[in-house]
Amino acid sequence: MDTLLERLKAFNQDALPEMVPLKYEAMAENPFRFFRGTCHLFYEDLAAAEPLPLSPLAWICGDLHIENFGSYKGDNKLVYFDMNDFDEAVLAPASYEVARMTTSIFIAFDTLGFDHKKALKMAGLFLKTYSATLAKGKAISIEPRTAKGIVCNFLQSAAKNSYKQLLKKRTVSKKKSIMLSLEDERHFKLNKQLRDELKLHINEWIKNSSDGPYNYKTIGTVFRLAGTGSIGLKRYLFLLKSTNTKNKYLLLDMKQARSSSVLPYLPVQQLQWPTEADRVIGVQQRMQNVTAALLSTTVFRGDAYIIQELQPAKDTIRFKLLENYRDMYQVIDDMAALTASAQLRSGGMQGSATIDELMAFGTDTAWQEKVIDYAQNYARTLKQYHRQYVKDYHAGKYVINSTENQNNS
Template sequence: MLDVADEISRFNAGRDPERLAMKYARMRTSAFVFLRGTCHLFYKRVSKGSLLESSPHAWICGDMHLENFGSYKGDNRLIYFDINDFDEACLAPCLFEMIRLLTSVLVAADDLKLSRAEALALCHIAVDSYAAALRFGKARWIEEETAGGMVAELFAALHQRSRVDHLNRRTELKGKKRTLRVDGKKALPVTDKTREKITAFMGDLAGREPNPAFYEIIDVARRIAGTGSLGVDRYVILVEGKGSPDGNYLLDMKLALPSATAPNVNTLQPRWASEAERVVEIQRRDQVVSQAFLHAVEFEKRPYVLRGLQPSEDRVALENWNGKLPRLESVVRNMAELVAWAHFRSSGRQTSAIADDLIAFGEKSKWQLALIDLATQCEAQVVSDWQAYCKAFDAGAFDLTAKS
């Protein structure tokens, strides 16, 4: 019998204690947050029978859930709504992606104040939309002109927020110079030694870029973001960009660890040059346009993913569905379509299924209701594991202060 507390402790071993303590506390707050923080446990638990494993292979993000979508600026400077986290990305049967998305809908029902009937209705919307997108046979995308409902509202909100607003929320302005706001909520301080190392690293990186002055470092801090990766070595870096103070840019640099999903799928994975190369390459395949400044880099002989920093506000505020189910239906429909479109974009790459196989799978119907049934089983397991976690947490099993 799997010991939930032990499994979680072993998986998170070696992470930054200060940020890891935040992760453990957040996971105590709800089963949905727990789900987001335990991708490794979810895929270890899920029943890997013929339903999942007989589906066509695809390049999946590996940690699909309702919070893994958002707007971002592409390297073409246009804004899109798409899947936005690929830390756990790998090659797997395509339904491994959908089972986690459906489970997240069911587990998030309490947080979103959804009835059981409403949550199940959203699951049917997701499955129907995913299958329809596969049958359509072509990858599409969501930008401002094609967005509707709550996603359109997200794009509208972006118009009301300037780069200066983004900088002002993250930095302090003194005269014409900005410094990062180290508030214990979004950022924590770095040591002088770490600052020196990252400054030297960015200087070296700048020397290999067409516009070296853009990457001139102004400030750096440890970044607090996400749930699953909280505690992983991660930095927010303020650079010169297009000129101080209001042309500065914020970059995110995060250590790339091995996929937590890949060991739980019976699929041979290709050999990547590094874990950062894996994350970046699959993200480039799956997204309609690559995120701005996306790089696989090496810092201190370890692989990191460098990219533009995306504000947490760039996600749809699902809690604002205002009791009108069609508003959530529209978002969930978009999410399921984005999963299918990502699978088409990356089809036929390194043994992933070709488009014809994905289309044929979308035309089948037997898997659809069975997938929702499996999601209800996964939901029950997640809730049970969360309750076991809460009991261990309350007993002090995750008190890092007591252990130090």
């Protein structure tokens, strides 16, 4: 097998060369950040390991971990807490999703300094609630009226965030107008040709797409840096201004969609989606109870992109900010119920198991111990990977010497 260095470099070789160093820097931060940036390693190793217990096929987000849940405003104007990243979404054994999520619990809790017994208890809680929710056969959703504890507080706080606050963070005022800020470390200037092409493209999308916002025009765009695993993809942020309402603005995110990193290791036939972006939002729409507003796709310069509104209500619960174990218990319990609910909601759709089959899987809990064992062992492997990675990173082995395009095109 190739070395860790070779595996990571091979996976990132097609990413934007000027952005990959930022991804490598983020991955060196701690084992959990490394885990977030190496979804491909997880599935490559899973395929080479002793198989997990048999499980029904389900639609999965593919990169499930404790920070891939968060708040967002649905197209019905309510704020929800749910899975929020579907870039790696595929049809796969249901156990793949819970194995990755359970592994993330062990890695995150260790990174945060919690003892192993607490992590083990939380992993057990996740699988217990996940199974119980499947066994009931009824999907749930979480919004402010149904949320409990820390999640309720989180959603209530997210609902209060205003567009004015979001614009203040992302823009600067100049001569009675506003523009996207280049002071933000996540924003990068684009060359004029690309900037003009992007503005024209989004204006055409607004005019011709039924998903687009009415009566808006693009007044600015920058390259946007966000996430960990997606660093190195082409991603742009647009500032739109209403053409019929004074001082009304909208922020749009446009992110390149690439093939799922789970796909090479799946013995399961997949749907033939029109584009990778259609795959992402297609699975998202069937797994979430209510999808986010202004969710759409487009193709620019031959690449497929996901378009979505940048919302003031969109946020992720950051576990390092949770003050006590009880708060974590409630959050993990909710995440487990939502994971099962997403699989139930999409049950019986184009190859996924029926709700009856998912209920039977939830009732038979004999598989849980093997998933826990795998997750614990892989968490230890991941820590070893991270130690080797940090050593190689500081030795300069991940330095990219490239004079390729520096304009994020």
